[in-house]
Amino acid sequence: MWFVLVAIWVLAGCEGDGGEAARPSFVDVAAEAGVHLRTVSGTPQKEHIVECNTGGTALLDYDLDGDVDIFIVNGSRIAGYTLGREPRAELYRNDGAWRFTGVGREAGVAHVGWGMGATAADYNADGWPDLYLANYGPNALYENEGDGTFVNVAAERGVDFSGWSSSAAFGDYDLDGDLDFYLANYIDFDPAFRPVDPSYCTWRGIDVFCGPRGMPGERDQFYRNDGPSTGWTFAEASAAFGIADYEYYGFAALAGDWDEDGDLDIYIANDSTPNVLYRNDRGAFADVSLLSATAYSEDGREQGGMGLAGGDYDQDGDFDLFVTNFSHDNNSLYDNNGRGFFTDASFSSALGRASISSLGWGTGFFDYDNDGDDDLFVANGHVYPAVDHRDLGTRYVQRNHLFENRDGAFFEVGTASGSGLAVEKSSRGSAFGDLDNDGDLDIVVVNIDDTPTVLRNDGGNRHNYLMVRLLGDGGNTDAIGARVSVSVGGAVQMREVRAGTSYLSQDDLRLHFGLGAATEADYLVVRWPDGVEERLDGVAGNRLITIQRGAGLVAEGFGPVPRLRP
C-alpha cells in the first residue's frame, strides 16, 4: 500500500511539473462525427507513382452558416471504374456538436476523377466560397451557387488544365483587386513510360514504382483573373508574370509576403527537384530560390519537397518557411531574416533530426495550446508499402507528429497528446480549423486508401484565444493575402489569410491567435491586401470577431457570416 501511494504521488508530481497537465489532447472523432470517406488511390501495392499522392482536404464554410465544413478529395485507379461506381469526393456539412453529413452528391461537388488537391476561394466575388480541384486529369472549378449547390465551370473559365496538377494557391498577386492563382503541377505522366535508368524504379534495394526522377516534369502555371468584365475568366499568363518554365515536380504552393514588401510571393515545394521561391514585385515574379537559400537543404541537396507551412515561429516579424520532405532526409525549416533571405534552421530548431525516419506531407504552423506561439503539425506516411518488408528504419503507416514550440526550438509531444496522435496510417493532406467553434484548432488529416482522421482538440482552449474573420472588398471578399498582427504583452503574432496551404489542402480562413493567460490583445493590426492598415486597440479575447475593410469590427461571436458583402 505504501508503494502504491508513493507511485501515485510521483506521477502526480510529474503531471504537475512543467505544465504537462495542461497539455491539450487530440482525439480522433472521424467515425463518430460521420466523416468516413475511404479514399481510393490505385492498387494497394502501388504500382505507379500516381497511386501514392492523394490527397487533400479543404476546410470552408460553404453555406456561410458560421461553422467550418470539410471537403475531401478522392482518387481513382489506372484501370478506371464502370460508370456509376467511381470513387467520389465528398463534402461534409458541419451540423454542429461534432456531427457532419455527407452532402457531396446533392451539392453537386462529389467530383469523379483522380483528385489531388482542393482550394477554397471566392474567385468571382459573390461572397460564396468556390472550390478549385487540382487533379490528375482535367481540373475542376466548382462555383458555389449560394443555394447549397456547386457547378463545375472550369472549362468556361479557362482553368480545366488536363495534365497532372497538385495544388493551387490563390491570391491577388498583381494587386488589381481580384484573385489569381498559381497552379503547381507534378509529372507529364504516361503509365507506359519507364526511365532508361532502372535505379529510378528501385529505392534502397527494393523494387518500387518508377519516378518521379527519370520522368518528364510538368510545368507549373499561373492564371490571371480577368475579372467581372470577362465573366471572371482566367488567362494562363506564366510567361507574362515571369514564371519560369521549369519542369520540376510540383506539389505544394504557398502564397505569402516572404520579403515583407507588401505583395504576395510564392514558394513551391517540388519533389526531388529544387524548391522555388518567386519574389513578387507587384505582378512581376523573379526566381530568387538560390540566393534566398530556400532551394535546397543546408548542404546543398535537392530534397523531396511535399508540403509547406509559413509562420512566424520565432516572432521576429517575418514569415518563416517549413517544408516536409521524403524519409531518410530531414524536413526543412528556413528562418527568414526579414529581407526574404533565409537560414536553414532545421537542425538548430530540432525539427530536422526528428523527421529523418518519417515521410512528411501535410503540415501547418498553428497554436495548438493557445499559449501564444506557433507550434507545428506534420502528417506522415510512406509511399512504398514494400518498406514494411525490409529493415529500413521506416514504415508505410506512420504516426503524425505534433511539435511544441519552446522559445524557437521544437519538441515532439505527440505521444503525450492524446490517442488521436497515436493513430498510425499513411497520411497525406491536412488542414487546420476550429471545427467546433470552441476557440482551439482541430485538424483534419486525409489518409491514403483509408478513412480520414479528424483530430478534436480537447483543452487547447484552457488558454485564451482570439479568432478573426476578415471581410475584404472588391474581387477579394475573404481578404486573401491580408495580414493580421496581434500584440499581447509585447509579443506580436502574425497570420496571413491563405487559400492553398499544407499539402494539397486549405485551412479555415478564419485566423486563430492564442492569447495565453491574457484575456485581451493589446492591439490588432490588419494589413489588407492593398496595403491599407486598420488598427483596433484593447481587443477582448475568447471570441470570434469579424472585421470588414474600411468598417472596422462589424460583428463578434460565432454564427453565420455577416451578409455585408456586395
Next chain:
Amino acid sequence: MPGALLPNNMDMRLAVVWIGLVALLGEIGCGSPERHVLKKPATPQPLAFYQDAHEQNPTDPEILLALGWLYLQKDRTRHAVAVLSELVAIAPDDADAHYYLGVALAKEHRKSEAIAALQRALEKAPGFAEVYWALALLYNERGDGYEKALATVEEGLQLAGQSGYGHFVLGFVLCSRGDNENAKTALLKAIELDPDLAHAHYYLALVYLRLQDDQRAMAAMEQTIAADPGYTSAYYSLGTLYARTGHDAEGARMIELFQQLSSATMDEDHYRRLLYRQAVPLAVDKQVATHFNLGLVYLRRKELAAALEQFEAALALDSTYAEASHNIGVIYSLQDQHATARPFLLRAVRHKPDYALAFENIGNNSLALGEYAEAVAAFRRALALDGSMVSALDGLGTALIQQGHVAEGRTARAEAAALRAQQ
C-alpha cells in the same frame, strides 16, 4: 535552361556513403604498423579493358578487384556488387574484398548486407580502421543509430588516432546528432590532421551556421572551396551566406558557379526525360541544348559512341552549333580518326570565329596529321584569342620544332612552362 539548377540526385544516405567512399579511398597508405592497410587496385586501363579481361579470365582476383573498383568509381553499383561478390567467393580471406563489397552494398542501400560484409572485413583484419569509419556512417545514416555510430568511430580512432578522416567521421556523426560543440572540436581536429580534407571544412562550416556564426561559417566554406574547387554544394552555401549578409554581388557570383558546376553533374535521365516530353514537346532550341548536355554526360563517362550520337543529334537540329561540331571533332580525334575529325573542327570555327579552344584543337589535329604549318597557324590563332592557353603555347612549341624552328619552338615551350607555373 530548364532544370539547370539540379546538382545531382543524391539523397541523404547516398550522400553520406559517398562521403565515406571517396574519402576512405583517400586514406589509403596512412596506416600505422599494426593497422591493416587498404590496397587501392591498380587500374591503368579503361573499364572496357577489364570487362574483356574478366570475360577471358572470370576467376582472376586482380581483374575482379579492378573491375569492381572501377564500377564503384563510376557509380555502377549493381555491377560492382556482382563483381565483388564473385571476388569474395574466390578470395574469402581478403579483407579488402569484403570492404569494397560492403561499400558497394552500402551504395546500393542494402544496409544489413553492407554491415555484414564490413564485419567480415574486420574479422579478417581486426586492424582495419577504414571499416570502422564505414560502419559508423552506416549506423548514422538513418537517424536511429547515433550512439552505435559514435562508439564505432571511437573504436576506429583507437586504431588510427591520427586519421583526419576518422575525426571527420566523428564530427559528421556528432553534427548529425545535433551536438554542435563537440562536432566543431572533432572537425577542427580533422582539419589540423588533414588540412586538405574538404569535407571537414564543409561540415565545420555547417556547424558554424547552426551556431549562427556566419563569419566563421563563411571562412570555413571558403576553405572548403580552396581544398576542393569542385565541391559544388559549398558554392551554394557560400553564395547564400554572402547574399544573406549583404554581399549580393559575391553571392550571385557563387550561385552562378554553383549552377555551372551543378549542370556538369546532371544525370542522363534528367536530359532524357526532357527529350521524352510528348504532351508539350520541348522547343527545338531546348532540344538542341538537351542533346548537347546529354552528350557531355556521356563524354564525361568516356562513352564516346553515345556522346557522339547526342552531339550529332544537336548538330542535326542546329547546323550552326559550333560547340557540338567541335565536340564531334574531339571525339573522332580521341579515337585517332584525325582526318574524320578535321571537317568538324573547321566547321566549328567557321560558325564561331573566336572559338579559341577549337583553334587549339585544329592545331592538335594538324599536328597529328603531320601538317605542321597549319598547326602553327591554328595555335597562333588560338593564342591570339586567348593568351592564357598554356596547352596551345605548348602545342605551338611542338609544331615549330617539328617545322625545324627548334629555337623558336623551345622558347615557346619554355614560355608555356613559365605560364603554367604562374597559373
